[in-house]
Amino acid sequence: MLNFIGMGSAFNTELGNTSAFLKKNDTLMLIDCGGTVFHKLQKSSILDGLKNLYIVITHTHPDHVGSLGDVIFYSYYILKQKPTIFFPEKELIERFLTSIGVSAEMYNLNSSNVVDINDMQIGEFGIDYIPVSHVDTIPTFGFVMKLNGKVFYYSGDANGISNTILDKLKNGQICRIYQDTCGLDYEGNGHLSLIKLCDTVPREFRNKVYCMHLDKNIKVQEIKHNGFNVVEVYK
Ligand SMILES: [Zn+2]
Numbered sequence: 001m002l003n004f005i006g007m008g009s010a011f012n013t014e015l016g017n018t019s020a021f022l023k024k025n026d027t028l029m030l031i032d033c034g035g036t037v038f039h040k041l042q043k044s045s046i047l048d049g050l051k052n053l054y055i056v057i058t059h060t061h062p063d064h065v066g067s068l069g070d071v072i073f074y075s076y077y078i079l080k081q082k083p084t085i086f087f088p089e090k091e092l093i094e095r096f097l098t099s100i101g102v103s104a105e106m107y108n109l110n111s112s113n114v115v116d117i118n119d120m121q122i123g124e125f126g127i128d129y130i131p132v133s134h135v136d137t138i139p140t141f142g143f144v145m146k147l148n149g150k151v152f153y154y155s156g157d158a159n160g161i162s163n164t165i166l167d168k169l170k171n172g173q174i175c176r177i178y179q180d181t182c183g184l185d186y187e188g189n190g191h192l193s194l195i196k197l198c199d200t201v202p203r204e205f206r207n208k209v210y211c212m213h214l215d216k217n218i219k220v221q222e223i224k225h226n227g228f229n230v231v232e233v234y235k
Pocket residue numbers: 009010061063064157213
C-alpha cells in the first residue's frame with residue numbers, strides 16, 4: 001500500500017529515517033520527512049516533475065521533520081508548487097517552520113484532526129489523527145488513513161497500540177497496521193518493543209502488522225519469526 005523511503009530509528013540511519021510515500025503520476029503523498037529523507041527523495045528522483053505534494057507529519061522530532069524545510073524550499077523554488085502540510089498542532093509547526101526560515105507563503109497548512117481530500121491522481125484519502133504515547137516533550141500522533149477504500153493505521157512513533165485500533169484490526173475495519181517497533185525493552189521507552197508487540201497482538205492478526213522504525217537491537221528475522229511483517233525500503 002505504502003512505499004518506504006527509510007525504515008530506521010533516529011540513530012539507525014543506515015536504514016534511513018522512517019518515512020513512507022505514495023506516488024501517482026505527478027502527485028506525491030509523503031509521510032514524515034526526517035533528516036535523511038530529502039537526500040533519498042532526490043537520489044530516487046521521486047520529486048522530479050511533481051505538480052502536487054502532500055506531506056503528513058506525525059511529530060516534530062528531527063528524524064521526522066529534519067529535512068522538511070529542504071523539501072518545502074525545493075518544492076517552492078524548483079517545482080514552483082506550494083506543498084500542503086498536514087499536522088494537527090498549528091502553532092507548533094508554524095513556529096518550527098518560521099524558525100528555520102520557511103515562510104508562510106511557501107506552503108499550505110491543514111491542521112485539522114480529521115482530513116478529507118479528493119485528489120485527481122491519488123483519489124480520495126482521509127486522515128484521522130490520533131494522539132499516541134511517545135515522549136512528554138512534544139505532541140505525537142498516529143493516524144488512521146483511508147486510501148482508495150482501504151483503511152490502515154500508521155503509528156508514527158509510539159510505545160503502544162490502543163485498544164480502539166486493535167479492535168478495529170480484529171473486526172476488519174482496519175486492514176493493516178504500520179507500527180514503530182524496537183529491540184530494546186525498558187521502562188519509559190518511547191517506542192514499542194517487539195516483546196510488548198507480541199503481548200499486544202494475537203498470533204492470528206500478526207500478518208496484518210508491518211514493523212518500521214527499527215533500531216539496531218532488532219533483527220528482521222526475529223520480527224518475522226514472531227509472525228509479523230517488516231516494511232521494505234523502495235530502491
Ligand atoms: Zn522517530
